[in-house]
Amino acid sequence: MRKHWAVAAAAVITITALAGCSADDGNDAEVPVDKPNPVVTETPEPTVEPTVFTLPSTCAELLPASRAAAFESEGLVLLGGPGGRYGTDYLGEPSPEEGLGGITCIWGDSASEMSSISISVAPLAASSRAGIVEGFVQDGLNEGEIEGANTFGLQGDTELISAVYNVLRNDSWISVISTLGGPAAYEEAVVVADEVAATVYQ
Numbered sequence: 001m002r003k004h005w006a007v008a009a010a011a012v013i014t015i016t017a018l019a020g021c022s023a024d025d026g027n028d029a030e031v032p033v034d035k036p037n038p039v040v041t042e043t044p045e046p047t048v049e050p051t052v053f054t055l056p057s058t059c060a061e062l063l064p065a066s067r068a069a070a071f072e073s074e075g076l077v078l079l080g081g082p083g084g085r086y087g088t089d090y091l092g093e094p095s096p097e098e099g100l101g102g103i104t105c106i107w108g109d110s111a112s113e114m115s116s117i118s119i120s121v122a123p124l125a126a127s128s129r130a131g132i133v134e135g136f137v138q139d140g141l142n143e144g145e146i147e148g149a150n151t152f153g154l155q156g157d158t159e160l161i162s163a164v165y166n167v168l169r170n171d172s173w174i175s176v177i178s179t180l181g182g183p184a185a186y187e188e189a190v191v192v193a194d195e196v197a198a199t200v201y202q
Contacts, residue, residue, distance in 0.1 A: 051201065052201065052202060053169075053171045053200055053201055054200055054201075055102060055103070055121060055123055055200065056103060056199070056200060057082060058081075058082040058103075059078055059081040059082055059083045059084060059103065059105035061199070062105055062119060062121065062196060062199060062200075063119070063192075063195060063196065063199060064195055064198070064199060067195050071107050071117075075109060075110055075111075076107040076108060076109065076117070077108065077110040078105060078106070079106050079107065079108045079113060079115065080104065080105065080106035081103055082103055082105070084105065084106065090106055091104070091106075095118075095120055096132070096135075097122035097173060098122070100122040100124070100128060100173070101122060102120060102121050102123060102173070103120065103121060103122075104118060104120040105119050105120070106119075107119075114179070116178070116180075117176065117177065117178050117179065117189075117192070118175075118176070118177040119174075119176050119192065119196060120173075120175045120176075121172065121173070121174050121175075122172070123171060123172060123173075124168060124169070124170070124171055124172050129168065132168065132173065133150075136152040136166065139154075140154065141153055141164060141166070142154065146167070148169060148170075149167050149168060149169045150167075151165065151167050151168075152164075152165075152166040153165040153166065153186065153189075153190075154181070154186075155181060155183060155186040156178070156180075156182060156185065156186065157181050158180050158181060158185075161181050162177050163177070163178040163180075163181035163182065163185040163188075164176075164177050164178075164181075164189070165177075165186065165189040165193055167197065172200065172201075174193050174196050174200075175193075176189040176190075176193045176196075177189070
């Protein structure tokens with residue numbers, strides 16, 4: 001009889017212990033939580049804008065290949081300027097940009113040889129800047145600003161007035177003149193001026 005009681009008592013103790021463990025597991029034990037691994041992101045290095053101005057020696061160095069190809073597809077050939085059909089003799093007298101030691105390049109219709117678009121680049125000194133700006137104001141050009149530069153432009157029209165866009169930086173003058181003006185021609189002049197800036201600043 002004592003033996004059966006001992007076995008029964010041991011069984012009760014075991015069950016009680018197990019019940020106690022179950023109660024503790026449900027109330028006091030911490031449930032582990034998976035923590036996501038930290039994501040390491042690389043900070044991109046800031047883009048360094050080109051700052052060194054280099055004056056092209058020929059018109060072929062003035063534009064990116066894509067723009068030169070676009071002119072060719074439109075039937076435009078290089079008439080005036082270094083490397084052009086007539087070189088610097090196309091104009092009767094030097095352009096203002098040429099007067100500052102720059103170059104002027106003129107693309108036009110290959111058959112009629114009428115100019116279509118003129119692009120000029122010249123080095124710019126502080127001593128000549130004021131006179132250039134004064135001339136723009138007298139011509140009624142609208143003044144604006146882009147990053148690091150002043151702009152002077154005129155939309156013109158498709159009949160008489162050319163589209164004109166000038167960009168003056170501390171050390172350069174870029175100008176684009178479209179013989180036929182209007183909104184589309186002016187917008188193209190702005191794009192071309194940006195392309196020229198990307199070419200002459202490396």
